[in-house]
Amino acid sequence: MIKVLLLATAAMAFAVPVLAAEPLSLTPAPAKAERADGVFRLTAATRIHVAKGDVEARGVALQLADLLHRARGLRPMVVEGEPAAGEAAISLVRGGPDGEGYALDVAPGGVKITALKRAGLFYGAVSLWQLAVQDDSKGPVDVPAAKVEDAPRFAWRGFMLDSARHYQSVETIRTIIDGMAAHKLNTLHWHLVDDQAWRIEIKKYPKLTQVSGWRQPAGAAGRDPKTGKPVRYGGIYTQDQVRDLVAYAAARNITIVPEIEMPGHALAPLVAYPKLGLTPNPPALARHDWGIFPYLYNVEDGTFDFLNDVLDEVMDLFPSEYIHVGGDEAVKDQWKASPVIQAKIKELGVKDEHGLQSWFIQRVEKHINGRGRRLIGWDEILEGGLAPNATVMSWRGIDGAIAAASQGHDTVLSPEPTLYFDRRQSASLDEPPGRIIISSLKDVYQFDAAPDALTADQRKHILGVQANLWTEHVRTDERAQLMAFPRLVALAETAWTKEERRDWDGFTTRLPAEMARLKALGVAADTAPFEPQATLRPGQGGAIAASLSSGLAIGQLRYTTDGAEPTAASPAYGEALSLKAGTVLKARSFLGEQPLGRTRVWTATELAANTRESRQLELCGAAIPLMFEDDAPKNGRDGDRAVFAIDVMNPCWIWKGADLSKPLTLTARVGQAPWNFQIGAAKDQIVVRKPATPDGELEVRLGCKGERIAVIPLGKAGRGPGLGTVSGVLPVREGVHDLCLTFTAKSLDPMPALDRVSLTAGQ
Incomplete structure (x- = not known):
């Protein structure tokens, strides 16, 4: 027995210096953290102590026990009262740091989490959980001894989830909330309404969800291949589901801020209740389109009665201080063309349609303020004059934030392209569909949340930062998670950690542990960039x-x-x-x-060496470059589809450096994509070459303005749905050339698309 104790003591003496030399793996990086000697042994027998009658602390303790069970298979018992003498336990104690701040003291003899508020206790528990979860191993674990003092840099640490374009299940939203909470993000901005759908149940206006919670997808995917009948696609959130999600998020210190769009992005509610708009029969089928629609609410008193009723039900469901009203991309063409609207502009004495939108938003704000809440909107609400108490979410760069702060208004930085998570994370072929321009993990991490363009006084108005996931091209629940994570982990450190404590190299050393934690929570995180x-x-x-x-x-x-x-x-x-x-x-x-x-x-193989995906080819333009899907699903809503890289305004691809000094056979796999974009008059600028054969052709040129050297009829491959293959022989030309590949077609819809091209020797 003595020999065993001596060996164990020697092992501990040897291990302590090694442990002390290792940095703490905590994300976001805390304000202050020091390693200490030794470890705290966390086992199934470990108990978590809270003060008698402290219901909030007990709730946090149970959450910590649940998190440990999910990650390591351990579920410590939660008990009230002080630990027994000599008991190596975890204690949640009131006092010390206020707000979301906390102190964490890990020692071999016990762990103490100290905070004045429940939020601080929760974040201290999260940090302890992170120290206990460094990989995907199960069972007891040695938690490194440490002293941590921590508090956030910004009050608003947010993520916007667009559930209007594509519906996500309640279970998926819970999983996203788990991933956010585990990294101390505290605001979920929930985009529930847009042209494509109305997702939230409103008792007084049932057609909002009955009619506009569902739509028919564009293209061949919009009809059942067996029956030919329209596919009903979508989903809604009942008020009971919303209450459950709000409570679930609140228990994890996350506030859900709802967004009800106005006066634009309003086609879905107008399809359900046409009298609210300016068009007697708004096009229901157009709700499968992407882009900026021209449909606006009218400004009749009955419309404001409707909006007030909706907002009342929304505010009954969401206790958040802020209510988001959108306000972005409200194309004013309908207002300009309406004699009634023009008469209203004159009656009100406002300058123009922008002034009318300002009046519109200010009228809505009065109702929101009357319920003790605050209005927040996208930076277009600055146009025509900002509502008195409004907060601005700046998405078109930081100019909106500068303008809002200059006027004494609070602002949240949420600029594209960096914080727009519908953009791909790398050039890998394994990235989900989305916008082609890359916003990488490093780009997000290095985002400057306190830009020099703002003065010191203006920076005081920055509430925080937020990333946005627009889901036009994010069809499945899994893809929504992949687009969000791990970039949200980088955003979390940007939002929480003071600038002087942030370090990209240090962050990257923690990534293996972060990926293990996300896996433990059941979060689907994108590994392709690594x-x-x-x-x-x-x-x-x-x-x-x-x-x-x-x-x-x-x-x-x-x-x-x-x-x-x-x-x-x-x-x-x-x-x-x-x-x-x-x-x-x-x-x-x-x-x-x-x-x-x-x-x-x-x-x-020779074939692989001579084959390139459309995403590996250079696009001829970059006006609206996207990665989006073929219109023929294989397995329903979540089925796989081919993914094409296309500039919508110029569908054209370039194969760089083809040696034409010997005969080559070009083989192309082609598909079709629905042309479902609301881009106004810009559509007229797209060149559609007329076909010489019924199903169109693939044209090959020497450079985009050079000689046409081959025309390959598409035949059956051009009819869709799904992919087809065509091939043709290229004539011999001296030297190496860039090949420009385009299609002819009868119309834009469907749009022929290139999936894969091979150039092989011989005929």
Whole structure:
């Protein structure tokens, strides 16, 4: 027994310096954190103590126990009263830091979380949970001893989820809330209403959800392939579901701020109740379109009665201080064309349609203020004059924030493109559909939340920062999570951690632990930016040249060519590899000994080396560049579809550097995408070349303005739905050329799209 104790003591003495040298893995990085000697052993027998009668602390303790059970399979017992003498326990204690601040003291003899408010206790518990969850292992764990003092940089640490364009299940929203709470984000801005749908149940106006909670998808996906009948697509949130979600979020210190759009983005409510608008029969089918619609509310007293009724029911459901009214992208054409509206402008004595929108928003604000709440809207509410007590959410850069702060109004920074999470995170082919312009994890992390353009006094009006996930091209629940995470983890550190404590390199060292935590919570996080991407091209002497890269260039790429799984001991990638045809290349990213993301696998073949996806080709333009889906689902709502890269205004792709000195066969896999975009008169600028054959052709040119060297009829492949393949021989030309690929078509809808192209030797 003595020998065992001596060995254990020696082991502890050896382990302590190693542990003390390791940094704490806490995200967001705390205001102050110091490692101490030793560890706290957390086991199934560990108990969590709270003061007698402290209901809030007991609730936090039960949440901590649940989080530990989900991640490690341990569920500590929650008890009231002080720990027994000598008991190594966790204690939640009132006192010390106010608001969302907390102190965390981890020692071998026990853990103490101290905070004055429930929010602080919760965040202290979250930090303890993070220290206990560094990987995906289960069972007891040694939590490093430490002293942490922490409080947030900003009061508003937000994420906007667009549930209007595509509906997400209540379960998915709960999962997103879990991921937010675990990283100390505290505001979920819920976009519930738009042109495409009205999602929230309003008892007084049932047709809002009965009619406008559902729509028919665009293109072939809008009809059942077996019956030909329209597909009913969508979903609604009942008031009971909303109450449950509001309570679920509040228990995790997250306030849900609802958004009810006005005066624009209003087609969905106008389809249900046409008298609220300026068009007798607003087009219901158009709700499957994306873009900026011209349909506005009218300004009759009955419309404001409707809006007030809606807002009353919304405010009964959401106790949030702020109520979001949108106010963005309200195209004024209908107002300009309406004699009634023009007469109202003259009657009110406002300058123009922008002044009328200001009057509209101010009238709504009075009702919101009358309920003890505050109005917040997108930065267009500045146009024509800002409502007296309004808060501005600045999305068109930071100009809106500067203007609002200059007028003494509070503001939230939420600018595109950096904080718009409908943009892809890397150039990987595994990224979900969305906008092509990249907003990477590093871009989000390095976002400047206190820009020099704002004076010190103006910065006092910055409530915080928020990322937005618009879901036009984010069809499934899983993709919504992938687009949000792990970028929300980077945003959390930007929003919580003081500027001087933020460090990208330090943040990246914590990423393996962060990905493990998200996995423990059941959050689907995007690993593609961490993972190797391979470019295969023809090499010398029949070999295949393979180049590896990763979107974020974090850690080291390691690979194998013998079929084995890459490990931290596998060869490190340095320069392009020369592979024999048929070689299986496997690669994975490693941060030290820890893998980041999945292993990726490629087979080096001549065909693969001479094939490029549309997302690997250069687009001829960048007016509206998107990655969006073929219109023929394989397996219903969540089924896989081909993903095309297209500039909507100029559907054209460039294959760079084709050697035409010898005969080549071009093989293309093509599909169709519905042309469902509301872009006004800009649509007339799109060139549609007339076809020579009934189903159109694929045209090949030497450069986008050069000679047309091939025309390949699409035939059956051009009829859809789904993908088809066509091929043709390219004539010999001297030298290397860029090939420009375009389509002819009878009309824009459906829009022919390129999925994949191969150039192979011979005819």
